[in-house]
Amino acid sequence: xxxxxxxxxxxxxxxxxxxxxxxxxxxxxxxxxxxxxxxxxxxxxxxxxxxxxxxxxxxxxxxxxxxxxxxxxxxxxxxxxxxxxxxxxxxxxxxxxxxxxxxxxxxxxxxxxxxxxxxxxxxxxxxxxxxxxxxxxxxxxxxxxxxxxxxxxxxxxxxxxxxxxxxxxxxxxxxxxxxxxxxxxxxxxxxxxxxxxxxxxxxxxxxxxxxxxxxxxxxxxxxxxxxxxxxxxxxxxxxxxxxxxxxxxxxxxxxxxxxxxxxxxxxxxxxxxxxxxxxxxxxxxxxx
Amino acid sequence: xxxxxxxxxxxxxxxxxxxxxxxxxxxxxxxxxxxxxxxxxxxxxxxxxxxxxxxxxxxxxxxxxxxxxxxxxxxxxxxxxxxxxxxxxxxxxxxxxxxxxxxxxxxxxxxxxxxxxxxxxxxxxxxxxxxxxxxxxxxxxxxxxxxxxxxxxxxxxxxxxxxxxxxxxxxxxxxxxxxxxxxxxxxxxxxxxxxxxxxxxxxxxxxxxxxxxxxxxxxxxxxxxxxxxxxxxxxxxxxxxxxxxxxxxxxxxxxxxxxxxxxxxxxxxxxxxxxxxxxxxxxxxxxxxxxxxxxxxxxxxxxxxxxxxxxxxxxxxxxxxxxxxxxxxxxxxxxxxxxxxxxxxxxxxxxxxxxxxxxxxxxxxxxxxxxxxxxxxxx
Ligand SMILES: Cc1cc2nc3c(=O)[nH]c(=O)nc-3n(C[C@H](O)[C@H](O)[C@H](O)COP(=O)(O)OP(=O)(O)OC[C@H]3O[C@@H](n4cnc5c(N)ncnc54)[C@H](O)[C@@H]3O)c2cc1C
Ligand code: SF4
Ligand code: SF4
Numbered sequence: 001x002x003x004x005x006x007x008x009x010x011x012x013x014x015x016x017x018x019x020x021x022x023x024x025x026x027x028x029x030x031x032x033x034x035x036x037x038x039x040x041x042x043x044x045x046x047x048x049x050x051x052x053x054x055x056x057x058x059x060x061x062x063x064x065x066x067x068x069x070x071x072x073x074x075x076x077x078x079x080x081x082x083x084x085x086x087x088x089x090x091x092x093x094x095x096x097x098x099x100x101x102x103x104x105x106x107x108x109x110x111x112x113x114x115x116x117x118x119x120x121x122x123x124x125x126x127x128x129x130x131x132x133x134x135x136x137x138x139x140x141x142x143x144x145x146x147x148x149x150x151x152x153x154x155x156x157x158x159x160x161x162x163x164x165x166x167x168x169x170x171x172x173x174x175x176x177x178x179x180x181x182x183x184x185x186x187x188x189x190x191x192x193x194x195x196x197x198x199x200x201x202x203x204x205x206x207x208x209x210x211x212x213x214x215x216x217x218x219x220x221x222x223x224x225x226x227x228x229x230x231x232x233x234x235x236x237x238x239x240x241x242x243x244x245x246x247x248x249x250x251x252x253x254x255x256x257x258x259x260x261x262x263x264x265x266x267x268x269x270x271x272x273x274x275x276x277x278x279x280x281x282x283x284x285x286x287x288x
Numbered sequence: 289x290x291x292x293x294x295x296x297x298x299x300x301x302x303x304x305x306x307x308x309x310x311x312x313x314x315x316x317x318x319x320x321x322x323x324x325x326x327x328x329x330x331x332x333x334x335x336x337x338x339x340x341x342x343x344x345x346x347x348x349x350x351x352x353x354x355x356x357x358x359x360x361x362x363x364x365x366x367x368x369x370x371x372x373x374x375x376x377x378x379x380x381x382x383x384x385x386x387x388x389x390x391x392x393x394x395x396x397x398x399x400x401x402x403x404x405x406x407x408x409x410x411x412x413x414x415x416x417x418x419x420x421x422x423x424x425x426x427x428x429x430x431x432x433x434x435x436x437x438x439x440x441x442x443x444x445x446x447x448x449x450x451x452x453x454x455x456x457x458x459x460x461x462x463x464x465x466x467x468x469x470x471x472x473x474x475x476x477x478x479x480x481x482x483x484x485x486x487x488x489x490x491x492x493x494x495x496x497x498x499x500x501x502x503x504x505x506x507x508x509x510x511x512x513x514x515x516x517x518x519x520x521x522x523x524x525x526x527x528x529x530x531x532x533x534x535x536x537x538x539x540x541x542x543x544x545x546x547x548x549x550x551x552x553x554x555x556x557x558x559x560x561x562x563x564x565x566x567x568x569x570x571x572x573x574x575x576x577x578x579x580x581x582x583x584x585x586x587x588x589x590x591x592x593x594x595x596x597x598x599x600x601x602x603x604x605x606x607x608x609x610x611x612x613x614x615x616x617x618x619x620x621x622x623x624x625x626x627x628x629x630x631x632x633x634x635x636x637x638x639x640x641x642x643x644x645x646x647x648x649x650x651x652x653x654x655x656x657x658x659x660x661x662x663x664x665x666x667x
Binding site: 018022177257258 | 383433506569580605622
């Protein structure tokens with residue numbers, strides 16, 4: 001009778017870490033743009049479980065609340081992790097107001113990562129919009145680290161304005177490589193901007209890739225991801241090789257709070273990374 | 289269906305009373321149906337006298353009323369507004385406490401109450417609902433310790449249904465009116481002639497309990513009678529739902545005009561999710577104490593009918609009632625299967641009875657089973 005109740009025996013300590021945050025120490029704070037800050041966190045005790053690019057941690061600001069934030073650092077960096085956070089509300093405000101030495105609670109990692117292993121030999125397209133570059137950064141760092149495993153690599157990034165461009169010096173550094181294309185555009189240029197102006201999808205027609213062997217990794221606002229997927233499809237990239245990182249309200253991270261539903265998917269468990277072949281039909285339905 | 293003849297036992301009301309006391313003596317917190325505030329609710333019980341003796345209920349869409357029976361039935365009603373989830377997944381529970389030193393904070397997970405519950409009077413549809421929530425909270429990749437600590441070692445005394453209400457449709461959902469497993473003891477109440485219960489054990493604990501209360505071996509006539517009254521109940525279900533191809537139809541009909549029609553009636557009150565024995569969604573509340581040195585996280589029942597449920601920065605994903613009702617119904621009858629491998633509905637009828645405007649999931653699902661008239665495709 002109590003089969004499920006008695007068999008699934010995870011130790012109490014293991015379970016607690018999935019439900020209860022572990023305090024970490026803030027070891028670095030870097031201001032990226034006017035509203036975005038990258039913080040580095042290190043565990044006080046045991047090293048946290050390893051993560052893969054695309055996974056998220058739940059970050060807890062003492063007494064304020066907890067929100068899902070992608071791990072943006074290189075997975076090879078060890079137990080110290082970086083998170084790039086845009087201030088939009090109470091919790092992200094508290095998390096971006098920290099100083100070195102403060103404590104932040106961490107639970108995770110949760111979710112399905114970018115399918116890096118399946119991408120070997122493929123032409124890679126990384127398409128980011130706004131803060132969406134954060135979960136792509138950990139991926140890009142791996143792509144570049146293992147550059148010989150892939151065909152063409154293009155990084156396409158769109159920001160609202162030149163001042164909102166994330167990881168600007170890194171983008172410039174990646175652009176300097178002879179084996180990687182980096183194309184950046186802004187929605188609205190200001191004085192002193194001599195780059196592309198327009199939405200990020202405009203960069204897709206001229207990106208270098210063989211549609212049949214391309215694989216795309218997309219993250220940004222939902223509309224941007226929808227339009228990006230459409231233009232990739234138009235260029236012949238198969239829907240099962242276009243991956244998006246879906247965004248839904250997320251409270252538990254383990255598929256039990258019900259908040260992150262997107263049709264048949266629980267974004268925290270089946271996602272956040274999902275192929276267009278799987279979520280396209282649902283992302284297209286308004287208010288689903 | 290019915291009770292397996294080889295193990296069937298029989299006892300009177302005194303035997304039932306002894307069974308309830310035996311559970312208490314074994315250290316269980318015994319919970320069962322009682323009459324309170326004009327409804328049958330679940331709460332602590334000490335003996336058979338605490339049960340809703342002589343009460344039945346009348347249920348219809350948006351309608352519930354207790355009605356006196358002309359016999360002394362202990363379980364002569366269907367289901368009330370409560371379900372057992374209020375014990376396994378309390379409306380509000382503590383997740384952890386945190387304390388802040390200068391620049392340090394320490395976290396402590398909430399102590400688990402180590403009460404063992406005994407549920408008496410569990411309907412077959414409610415056993416099915418507990419099984420459904422087990423599939424949500426006890427998956428081996430995501431075992432929820434708060435649920436597990438309450439769920440483990442519970443004792444379940446089921447009661448076969450002989451008085452389905454006007455809103456019941458468990459027969460359609462394959463969850464009742466007879467329970468065949470998942471209980472420690474299952475009772476069938478017989479009211480013809482001498483008031484008695486045919487009892488069968490579903491576990492070692494059940495066998496022990498029945499032996500302890502001295503339940504006699506049942507005669508074949510009583511066993512047959514028990515089968516008959518439950519079979520008859522299946523014929524008297526107030527409602528039905530055709531689930532054949534329903535999940536596929538709901539997936540295909542996400543833009544069906546019926547959703548908008550329902551939205552004109554639905555108040556978005558969330559009653560349906562609160563009374564539903566399978567609805568499991570929760571929200572998290574993080575608070576600070578006044579001094580700012582102590583923090584608390586609690587988990588509370590939430591409802592997909594609230595606007596905030598799907599909030600992400602910039603606004604709600606489902607601002608319209610059309611989208612919120614669609615989320616609820618498609619979750620119950622379609623997407624739940626993909627998420628957890630079971631249906632999300634057991635056919636208990638509570639959402640129909642307790643909806644203030646009488647929206648009926650069986651009627652709406654039937655309408656949505658039919659293809660939408662052309663037009664109205666998504667973006
Ligand atoms: C998988 C995933 C990865 C994310 N990665 C990052 C990241 O790397 N960097 C970053 O800056 N932001 C990221 N976000 C978004 C971030 O979680 C929200 O900006 C944050 O929850 C806002 O909380 P708030 O209290 O500051 O703001 P408010 O807008 O006041 O939010 C109130 C509450 O609503 C919920 N909520 C609000 N917005 C979102 C949202 N966009 N997604 C999910 N829940 C939300 C949260 O529970 C939050 O506490 C990610 C979201 C998801 C789902
Ligand atoms: S959806 Fe309605 S009928 Fe189905 S289990 Fe929930 S309350 Fe009962
Ligand atoms: S269906 Fe009925 S009970 Fe549910 S939210 Fe709408 S009005 Fe309330």
